[in-house]
Amino acid sequence: MAEFAANSTFESLPPYFVALLSVFILDTFAVMLSGAVQPVYQSAKKAIEISHGVSGNSTYATLDGTQTTLSGQMYMMGLAAGAFEFDHVIEGSHPSSSVFPALFCVAAAYGKSGKDLLSAMAVGYEFATRLGYAVGGEDAEEETSFHAMINGSPATAAAVGNLLGWDADTIASAIGLAASSSSGLYAWINTEAMTRRTHPASQGQLGAEAALLARAGIAGPPDVIENTYGYLSAFSRQPEPEVLLENLGTEWMSAEQVLKALPVHARALGFAYAIDQYREEHSWSAADISNVTLYAGPPTLDSRNWILEPMSLSTAQYSIPFGIIASLVTDLRNPLNMNDALVFSPTARDLAANINSVSISDDPTYFYGYMTFNIGTEFANVTVDHYPGLPESEGYEQLAEEKLFAVLRALGLEEDGDDLRNKIANLMDLDDVSTILDELISLGTIGTRNYLAGSEN
Numbered sequence: 001m002a003e004f005a006a007n008s009t010f011e012s013l014p015p016y017f018v019a020l021l022s023v024f025i026l027d028t029f030a031v032m033l034s035g036a037v038q039p040v041y042q043s044a045k046k047a048i049e050i051s052h053g054v055s056g057n058s059t060y061a062t063l064d065g066t067q068t069t070l071s072g073q074m075y076m077m078g079l080a081a082g083a084f085e086f087d088h089v090i091e092g093s094h095p096s097s098s099v100f101p102a103l104f105c106v107a108a109a110y111g112k113s114g115k116d117l118l119s120a121m122a123v124g125y126e127f128a129t130r131l132g133y134a135v136g137g138e139d140a141e142e143e144t145s146f147h148a149m150i151n152g153s154p155a156t157a158a159a160v161g162n163l164l165g166w167d168a169d170t171i172a173s174a175i176g177l178a179a180s181s182s183s184g185l186y187a188w189i190n191t192e193a194m195t196r197r198t199h200p201a202s203q204g205q206l207g208a209e210a211a212l213l214a215r216a217g218i219a220g221p222p223d224v225i226e227n228t229y230g231y232l233s234a235f236s237r238q239p240e241p242e243v244l245l246e247n248l249g250t251e252w253m254s255a256e257q258v259l260k261a262l263p264v265h266a267r268a269l270g271f272a273y274a275i276d277q278y279r280e281e282h283s284w285s286a287a288d289i290s291n292v293t294l295y296a297g298p299p300t301l302d303s304r305n306w307i308l309e310p311m312s313l314s315t316a317q318y319s320i321p322f323g324i325i326a327s328l329v330t331d332l333r334n335p336l337n338m339n340d341a342l343v344f345s346p347t348a349r350d351l352a353a354n355i356n357s358v359s360i361s362d363d364p365t366y367f368y369g370y371m372t373f374n375i376g377t378e379f380a381n382v383t384v385d386h387y388p389g390l391p392e393s394e395g396y397e398q399l400a401e402e403k404l405f406a407v408l409r410a411l412g413l414e415e416d417g418d419d420l421r422n423k424i425a426n427l428m429d430l431d432d433v434s435t436i437l438d439e440l441i442s443l444g445t446i447g448t449r450n451y452l453a454g455s456e457n
């Protein structure tokens with residue numbers, strides 16, 4: 001895998017995957033901009049200003065413009081990407097938030113080109129995805145108590161190694177050192193804790209720092225993945241190491257990301273999206289909704305996510321019934337409508353607490369179904385049979401674009417959308433990616449100020 005990371009080049013990537021990487025970046029920029037106004041980001045900012053200082057050196061700024069160190073920047077960019085749980089996902093890893101932000105900061109710090117960034121991003125995405133599958137996907141979380149995205153740390157180290165042109169031995173050492181800082185406990189799942197939102201930020205930051213340490217001569221175990229006391233041994237009860245090397249470099253497993261159109265749990269997306277389609281032709285007041293019944297399969301009705309009375313925004317976004325109710329109660333096409341006010345609104349809470357469900361399939365992959373509810377005395381039956389954010393769906397790229405514009409609109413930055421979208425589309429011709437990071441920071445600085453001023457009034 002270290003050889004793969006050392007030898008991968010932009011030219012070795014198939015065009016369809018390069019095109020997808022642009023979509024992923026577009027999506028992640030939207031996610032980061034919406035994350036920088038979230039409470040967890042704003043809280044972390046106070047701590048980062050203490051631990052990293054406000055250096056007065058404008059080289060490194062966080063997304064809202066606060067000046068910091070490279071490490072502080074990597075952490076806060078990762079936090080922005082994870083703060084709203086709006087990042088694209090694949091089973092067992094979240095490269096969007098746990099690899100890309102830190103890698104992007106390192107690429108900007110070294111003045112790397114768009115092609116360099118895309119090549120390294122492909123390595124990081126693929127590394128995280130395969131490690132996620134190799135530990136047994138999301139089931140490993142239940143078996144080991146480790147959060148699946150712990151693979152962000154070694155994946156970021158591999159990506160940084162590719163970015164900076166290191167040889168395979170150096171990269172193996174970097175992966176070894178980085179994997180030693182892989183952690184993230186699953187204990188947020190049955191509490192109201194916010195740790196799930198911070199895990200990707202730590203992964204990216206620690207992975208990139210470890211890579212720089214390894215390069216400077218602090219050796220990591222080069223066989224850390226398969227070592228008896230290594231990564232797979234620690235994080236998996238039923239490892240599948242063969243998936244790591246199978247067609248590596250020719251098959252891009254990480255291409256299969258699920259894009260989130262709305263800031264709800266991935267398995268609530270089909271229903272929440274269908275409500276928005278229904279909204280195109282109907283309008284209603286949340287107070288008139290009653291008697292909501294979901295007819296669905298196992299992914300939607302999973303007991304882990306069947307949280308009827310969430311006590312925090314984070315838990316509400318993890319709750320499948322609450323995510324669906326949220327879409328009925330408010331228009332989540334402005335994603336920032338998913339907020340504390342909604343989570344604690346009596347209307348939304350009452351509908352979620354009283355939601356009904358009927359199982360209509362035993363198929364563990366059955367994502368769809370339908371739902372019924374009353375609007376006043378009218379009966380509504382909404383069919384859920386299409387979601388464009390699933391891999392290879394029609395409308396996939398458009399979804400990411402619309403999401404970027406929706407976030408920019410919510411932050412008062414809509415007129416900057418075309419320019420940002422075009423820059424991302426032409427990333428492969430960019431000589432120095434720091435220009436696009438600077439632009440993102442300038443949008444984040446203005447956007448967070450606009451939004452936070454608006455929510456104070």
Ligand SMILES: *[C@@H]1O[C@H](CO)[C@@H](O)[C@H](O)[C@H]1NC(C)=O
Nearest residue numbers: 055056057058059060070109
């Ligand atoms: C800011 O930091 C960069 C990178 O460490 C360094 O090259 C530069 O000289 C610093 N600038 C100032 C004004 O200290």
Ligand SMILES: *[C@@H]1O[C@H](CO)[C@@H](O)[C@H](O)[C@H]1NC(C)=O
Nearest residue numbers: 290291292293356372373374
């Ligand atoms: C509630 O919805 C269910 C399922 O559609 C239906 O059978 C029931 O009659 C409804 N109850 C009311 C009071 O509308």
Ligand SMILES: *[C@@H]1O[C@H](CO)[C@@H](O)[C@H](O)[C@H]1NC(C)=O
Nearest residue numbers: 369370371372381382383384
């Ligand atoms: C609602 O629509 C589904 C198809 O999506 C259909 O199977 C079901 O019978 C309908 N239910 C009612 C009560 O109309």
